[in-house]
């Protein structure tokens with residue numbers, strides 16, 4: 001399996017630190033609003049990376065944080081006249097709903113910055129002891145950027161170019177820095193802001209330190225993969241490397257993966273520019289599986305332009321897989337043949353080629369565009385060869401294979417049949433009859449079966465009513 005590593009700027013063979021295990025950290029969202037579909041891109045991409053790694057047999061420890069203390073969260077809390085934690089908790093809950101709707105699995109651990117302040121204070125202290133950080137007169141603690149030899153190795157920037165060409169790095173209020181390149185680890189509180197006590201001043205952490213600390217706590221000092229959107233390469237990930245490697249004296253992450261932007265009219269989709277659609281907006285018009293399909297139809301390192309036409313194409317592509325699976329289910333239900341024929345066996349051998357094609361695409365730096373093309377080939381093959389007189393084993397194998405490949409992409413392609421009203425009512429009648437006959441066991445059984453299918457019964461004075469959960 002090859003992964004493009006931002007650090008070396010080339011595709012490298014993936015060799016985990018520990019055999020059979022993957023330690024992976026993905027920078028998560030700052031929670032002050034509903035997430036937009038740009039934020040959804042890394043979620044979908046790296047969830048798919050995780051799923052594929054698990055399919056290959058790796059045990060993946062997947063950590064993704066919520067940044068729950070930040071200027072934007074505090075601003076919103078002040079606007080609403082509530083505590084910052086009310087804002088962050090609200091949008092963490094909303095983000096989790098969106099993730100679930102996009103079939104993005106929960107991380108093994110979702111740490112929150114505000115719950116990891118102790119670890120941040122420890123790491124900052126270590127950095128000061130080792131001469132990599134210093135406290136200014138007002139209590140702000142800065143990382144001494146030039147003290148870390150490898151600074152710039154991820155973003156492939158040269159320190160002197162940075163200093164010469166980017167004076168704007170010298171931000172107002174940060175004039176106590178020894179060097180304009182130094183960045184904040186800890187800053188003094190302002191009125192009305194959340195703060196924590198520290199040896200330097202009451203205050204709060206800078207943004208970068210949280211990921212170094214959480215990654216170390218939940219995955220260890222050295223990890224396999226660190227990931228996020230490409231805007232995080234500089235300064236966020238560059239600063240994380242400096243903090244972690246200076247504090248721990250070890251290489252931080254072996255592979256660095258970055259997704260390209262989701263654009264709109266060829267500009268990065270972002271909250272601050274006001275050119276965005278939230279995941280919630282999209283869910284009003286499309287099944288979010290279509291959004292997932294759309295994201296995976298491009299390679300994660302290629303920019304992707306959001307448009308109604310591309311979403312329509314994604315809808316058609318996704319529907320093609322769903323229709324094929326439901327056609328196979330129908331044939332399966334009606335098949336009368338128990339024995340697989342030799343011809344069918346040969347066809348299944350041929351179909352294995354599409355699975356190999358899928359794996360080859362994914363092994364090549366997670367080329368989901370080609371992997372989806374391989375699913376389409378399998379779908380086309382099934383559409384041609386699955387007939388009413390086919391054996392159950394043949395039909396089931398094709399169906400399982402399409403579902404397996406789709407599932408690696410996190411695409412749900414088997415639509416569960418909703419129970420028909422007439423079937424529900426027949427069961428309710430049977431339950432009433434069982435109750436009359438004092439067969440409460442059967443009555444309860446029916447109630448529970450219906451519940452398992454998402455049908456809730458309510459005994460009211462006017463009789464039994466039901467609703468879908």
Ligand code: AMP
Pocket residue numbers: 027028029030031037038039040041042228229230231232259260261262263268269270
């Ligand atoms: P933020 O909440 O801005 O820190 O972003 C959370 C994640 O979404 C980071 O990995 C960002 O790189 C990523 N991200 C934000 N906007 C976009 C976009 N338009 N396209 C792709 N990724 C994005």
Ligand code: ZN
Pocket residue numbers: 026027028211236
């Ligand atoms: Zn981060």
